[in-house]
Amino acid sequence: MDIRQIRYFVYAVEGTSLSAAAKCQYVTVQAVSKAISELESELGSRLLIRGNHGVQPTAIGLAFYERARKILESFNELEDFTKSFPVAKDSGRMIIALCSPAFANAEQFMTTLSKYIGARLGIKLDIIITPGKIAIDALMAGDIDAACTIGEYTSPDTDSVTIGSLPTGIALAKSHPLAHQQSVTLADLRPYPVTWSETYDLFNRSIQAVYRERGLKSPKCVTNPNTFDEQEFFLDRNGYAFAAFLPFSQITQPFLKLLPIDPREAVNIPLCVITPKTRKTDAYLAFERSIESIFRSGKLIPNMH
Numbered sequence: 198m199d200i201r202q203i204r205y206f207v208y209a210v211e212g213t214s215l216s217a218a219a220k221c222q223y224v225t226v227q228a229v230s231k232a233i234s235e236l237e238s239e240l241g242s243r244l245l246i247r248g249n250h251g252v253q254p255t256a257i258g259l260a261f262y263e264r265a266r267k268i269l270e271s272f273n274e275l276e277d278f279t280k281s282f283p284v285a286k287d288s289g290r291m292i293i294a295l296c297s298p299a300f301a302n303a304e305q306f307m308t309t310l311s312k313y314i315g316a317r318l319g320i321k322l323d324i325i326i327t328p329g330k331i332a333i334d335a336l337m338a339g340d341i342d343a344a345c346t347i348g349e350y351t352s353p354d355t356d357s358v359t360i361g362s363l364p365t366g367i368a369l370a371k372s373h374p375l376a377h378q379q380s381v382t383l384a385d386l387r388p389y390p391v392t393w394s395e396t397y398d399l400f401n402r403s404i405q406a407v408y409r410e411r412g413l414k415s416p417k418c419v420t421n422p423n424t425f426d427e428q429e430f431f432l433d434r435n436g437y438a439f440a441a442f443l444p445f446s447q448i449t450q451p452f453l454k455l456l457p458i459d460p461r462e463a464v465n466i467p468l469c470v471i472t473p474k475t476r477k478t479d480a481y482l483a484f485e486r487s488i489e490s491i492f493r494s495g496k497l498i499p500n501m502h
Contacts, residue, residue: 329400
């Protein structure tokens, strides 16, 4: 099975004919027919009923189509993403890696922020989400122009510029014993386990690192992002995780909510842009010159449309 067969099949179903799929894909009807026949042979089931007036999916074909359509949409998005990156470096283009776990609405937010900053700079800007170490490796290899860290990052080979700050809080289950409170103190959090990941808490001076310096005593629960069981941790163990408050809801699960830290103990976390000491691209230098006008009063622009 390959993506070409999936694409031909989906367009044949949606166009109700092999010729519609062929026209859409700029190939012959024979090529479409052969590819779908090979797909049917591999699956061991007929997917389309062919007639004088076109095609229609069988029961198996319809079930296959519903899954294939979603896969094709994802593949097309991935293809568009890869096409957007130039083979050679372009002085009118900038790529920034945000060192953060994935979050809800991330793609929409990154697109909006990229367009906003890019328009201010007069360049094409792409912001991608990548774990910290991978981002720094890409930065030193010259694959990206800058990395953006939530929390301070220092190394002998890089420079850091603070462009703003973000308020911090925690994510916890709606059923958590503390969930009814308006805010939580470090003493409130002490009995409950907190996620601790080498990927996000060892890389730089993370939110959790800052609060531990201020007296946080919660037991660490070392987690692997690839195998982390959120329901078991948040629901069964009453665990919690630190989070930066972004200008939208970043909750990834319906059973979670965000709570602020008590204002008497709360700290903002710096948002830092990291670049190599000895090599800064023209696009980044233009960005650095415009930082004050792009980010007002040390905070992210709250209303971006």
